[in-house]
Amino acid sequence: MSLRTPVARARGLGSAKEGAHHWWVQRLTAVALIPLTIWFVISVIGMIAAADSADAGYAAMASWMSNPIAATLMIGFLAFGFYHAALGMQVVYEDYIEPKWLEVAVNVVTRLVLAFFGIASIVSVLMIAFGG
Amino acid sequence: MPTATQNRPLSPHLQIYRPQITSVLSILHRMTGVALTLGTLLIAYWLIAAASGAEAFAAAQDWIGSFLGVLLLLAWSFSLFYHLCNGVRHLAWDLGLGLEIETVTQTGWVTVAVAGGLTLVAWIVAFAVW
Numbered sequence: 001m002s003l004r005t006p007v008a009r010a011r012g013l014g015s016a017k018e019g020a021h022h023w024w025v026q027r028l029t030a031v032a033l034i035p036l037t038i039w040f041v042i043s044v045i046g047m048i049a050a051a052d053s054a055d056a057g058y059a060a061m062a063s064w065m066s067n068p069i070a071a072t073l074m075i076g077f078l079a080f081g082f083y084h085a086a087l088g089m090q091v092v093y094e095d096y097i098e099p100k101w102l103e104v105a106v107n108v109v110t111r112l113v114l115a116f117f118g119i120a121s122i123v124s125v126l127m128i129a130f131g132g
Numbered sequence: 133m134p135t136a137t138q139n140r141p142l143s144p145h146l147q148i149y150r151p152q153i154t155s156v157l158s159i160l161h162r163m164t165g166v167a168l169t170l171g172t173l174l175i176a177y178w179l180i181a182a183a184s185g186a187e188a189f190a191a192a193q194d195w196i197g198s199f200l201g202v203l204l205l206l207a208w209s210f211s212l213f214y215h216l217c218n219g220v221r222h223l224a225w226d227l228g229l230g231l232e233i234e235t236v237t238q239t240g241w242v243t244v245a246v247a248g249g250l251t252l253v254a255w256i257v258a259f260a261v262w
Contacts, residue, residue, distance in 0.1 A: 089169055124179040124183035
């Protein structure tokens with residue numbers, strides 16, 4: 001006989017209104033990424049246009065990221081993008097990887113790697129933005 | 133113990149079916165998603181190089197401008213546009229729109245055309261301003 005009550009065992013297993021969280025944030029990040037992706041592509045082409053030599057590329061990048069709105073949109077693009085990537089990869093693993101422990105292990109590694117690179121990207125944007 | 137379940141007909145495997153626009157585009161959405169995930173790591177490399185200084189950034193830009201870099205960028209840009217367009221298609225389905233089979237086929241071809249067109253336009257403009 002367990003000392004844990006049925007309620008204690010049920011807690012934390014996910015209640016109603018929480019099961020759709022993965023599905024919901026995948027859509028939420030997808031919607032955010034629509035305008036951000038279009039902005040990113042146009043901005044990168046704009047940056048190519050602003051740089052007329054190899055040396056000017058760095059200056060164009062620094063000038064682009066020193067605009068607070070551009071830096072904000074870039075960080076948004078990165079944060080939503082890396083998160084959306086992690087959510088999507090999880091679904092692919094769930095469908096194709098057996099056994100379960102391997103699927104979970106690969107998912108954990110993916111999440112941590114994407115989180116690490118996402119943080120590194122955002123730190124880099126901030127460093128360029130602040131003229132580091 | 134022999135049971136009736138052992139002789140149940142099995143669903144044919146994927147390779148038995150003739151490829152259809154619906155199934156091919158569905159698989160392409162996943163493949164481009166995985167490609168873009170790998171691509172985010174290259175964006176991270178590009179940004180880290182930029183934050184490391186002018187020399188590191190110039191090296192990164194040189195690598196991106198190389199044959200392999202341009203090839204990867206071409207694949208990445210098409211993946212981005214395709215995943216974007218097909219993602220909008222998916223969001224419409226989530227709203228219950230365009231789920232009739234003829235509509236799904238039509239929007240599928242439109243998605244391929246728009247994604248291909250956007251990739252072409254982006255590269256033409258990029259080369260024009262380069």
